[in-house]
Amino acid sequence: MLVVEGLTCRFGTKAAVDNASFSIAPGSFVGVIGRSGAGKSTLLRMINRLADPTSGRILFEGTDVTALRGKELRQWRARSAMIFQQFNLVGRLDVLTNVLMGRLAQIPSWRSLAQVWPEQDRALALSALDQFDIAQLAAQRADQLSGGQQQRVAIARALVQEPDIILADEPIASLDPRNTKIVMDALLRINKHFGITVLCNLHSLDLARTYCDRLIGMAAGRVVFDGAPAALTDQIARELYDLEANDVMGGAPMPAPDGTTVPALGTAAAA
Amino acid sequence: MSQLPRPDTAELRAKYPGVFDRPASARLAMPTMIAAAFAIFVYGLVDLDFSPTKLISGMSQLGWIAMLMIPPNPGTSFPLYMQALGETLSIALLGTTLAALLALPVSLLAARNIIPSNLIRFPVRRFLDSIRGVDTLIWALVWINVVGLGPFAGVLAIMVSDFGAFGKLFSEAIEAADRKQVEGIRASGGNALHEIRFGLLPQVLPVIAGQVLYFIESNTRSATIIGIVGAGGIGLQLAEQIRVLEWQKVSFLILMILIAVAAIDFISSKLRFAIIGQRAVV
Amino acid sequence: MARPFLSTQLRTGLQAPMATAVSILPAQQLATLEGAYRKSVARKRSKAALATAAFCAVLVIAAFGAEVNLRTLFTYFGNFVSYFDRILTLDSGARVWTDPAEWFWGWHKWLKMLGETILISYVGTLTGAVLAFSLNFFAAQNTSPGPWVRFTVRRLLEFARTVPGIVFALIFVIAFGLGPMAGVLAIAIHTTGALGKLFAEIVENADMKPVEGIRSTGASWLSCMRFAVLPQVSAGYASYALLRFEINVREASVMGFVGAGGIGQELVVAIRKFYYSDVSAILITIIVTVFIIDISTGWLRGRLFGKETRR
């Protein structure tokens, strides 16, 4: 059980995430939706502790994750595997080494720094690659792969972390439709077969509706929707995105212009 | 012919005062700067004792010297010069390599993404800057006081002065590294050493190797001159022959330097290409 | 297979052992994959090892060539440290900073020489930059009038760049006599070579499309250059020239070693005659000057052309 209590993250005066609270049951596939700048990435990064919350707590199975330090913090990061929009692989290392990075928290530092990987870890990494049909690329440099292949390597890296929860930050935003399906199906399989919780930021409502059991809608840092995909009516979805749109313009929320969204000539300059 | 409606100038003026009435300071800035630069230039000529007569007589002297230089001829000293050139190349290679080895760990301390605290980074940067502020020739004089005349002092001089330059360049390369890759390591549970070893070094080492190769080339040039103060290499011969006005030997030595630098340039750009895999950006 | 047990306090909260999302492949298949991986990695590794070995061999040869003697270094390294100890000690035996007036006793003379050094590099840089400006159009591929002009100018620039400034100074001191004039000319020539190449590269990288754009409005060639080319290249020119000025200040500080003016004269006398505290005083004035010039040219470049022209 992952519990988020009043989580807030400020950059300067701006709250990227504002007092977010929810809890996520083990084994669920949760989508986080909202326009860009809504705070989705910041939320996930705080859970993985890549970003530090200004206030609020994150609890995992009763442990206060926000209080972890040092080795325990690194163990937590390994347990909450992160998948990034830009894959965040080390371009100049080969694919297998990139996947083995997922074992860093588990093996002694001297072994990893000298690249003396335990035999069973290599087997684990190769098997994970094979699961995504890219084991034959093990010796290639990561930056020579296509985007879809890179994301699969990144998922393999996440899997060898043997995570309890996978945090995917717009994993398909840099991919073409075919790879989008491969990656989303992989996440779904991991979720359904192995019961690993998935928390996935998504840009597209359609995808979110197709894959997720539950959706969390964010706008301007606040959680404004939390429920089953079926409960997300078009009305709510539009509000979610419109509120955000006004925020971008920097003005106070105003009634959405009916009919056309094209502003009259001259008003843009005045704004 | 189509015609735009004539704008109302007064209204536009009121709306965009910055476009129509640029303040005098903005309009006069450039001419003033140029005039000042020229004034300082003229003052410099006067203060540094430039005179047309000196310039003309010097030029004719120089013409004479150039005539005396042709054809380049080493006399009987060719083997000696080759040895001196070898010494120069050795100095450049060793000095640069040692400097790079010393500078790498220090540059980590000077990089913002490794040491966010100004408390450490700032003194390290200033330290590196002070070393850079002292010319290689000065370091050569200092080292001659320590290890005596000879090429070893030259190696140490190049090592120290490049240490300052490398420390700065390497730390800039580290700061320019892609943060996402490092973040990938951190998110998987790696510690600070892992982040450096797997996230940073693979990105930074090729850049650093390119810079080192580039410096080996430019240090071949520096190494030719430290001989002038007695720190070994071909510069010693060059200064000596200029002193005794053996112009044919001087021109031969200069020719040797030009060829050696061109050769090193060729090799190092080939190597840089092989390492970085594209046109090296230094 | 036995997976390493994940020992962490976090784990204790868990009831059931985790199901892993990776099913380990059969040994046979693993061995094949592992073999293929090792083979292609081994090829890369052996190449790298060979290159490293070759480099080390060259280093060893170089060490003999440069008469590197580690024993000397270790024996005398104390000297290096104690040298700094000595240059930071006054004749009276006190530390230099206890008596700044005594330490910088010659400040009047030194500041004057420092001013001369800066002037040498200023006049030298400006002359060199103007020469480089007038030559670079002949050296750049897209503006050169003919291939042989380009070839000649390029070789000339290369010559001026490769021969170190101080070698020119040595020769000029004989032709023009001792004094700052030799230093200025040496720096000017070297700067012409260095900037000429960089300027030409800027011109070659300039975008020719704006020229077309301006020409299409009916503008003259001069207007094209003024409004399409100059805006692209002037920031780069000035930026490189300022950088060069900073380098030249450093270079001018040693011109005095060969009698070509500036503070180097004072420094070399102090070092050779073991006026220890003078050495540190002069070094500090040089370092501070280079600092100030470094910072102010950096500031100026930032002010004039924004951040993107750094480097």
Ligand SMILES: Nc1ncnc2c1ncn2[C@@H]1O[C@H](COP(=O)(O)OP(=O)(O)O)[C@@H](O)[C@H]1O
């Ligand atoms: N490191 C940071 N420094 C300053 N502001 C940030 C930082 N990271 C995110 N923000 C701001 O926080 C807000 C939320 O960003 P983000 O979480 O990336 O949104 P999303 O992922 O939903 O697009 C944005 O307005 C962004 O500008």
Ligand SMILES: [Mg+2]
């Ligand atoms: Mg985002």
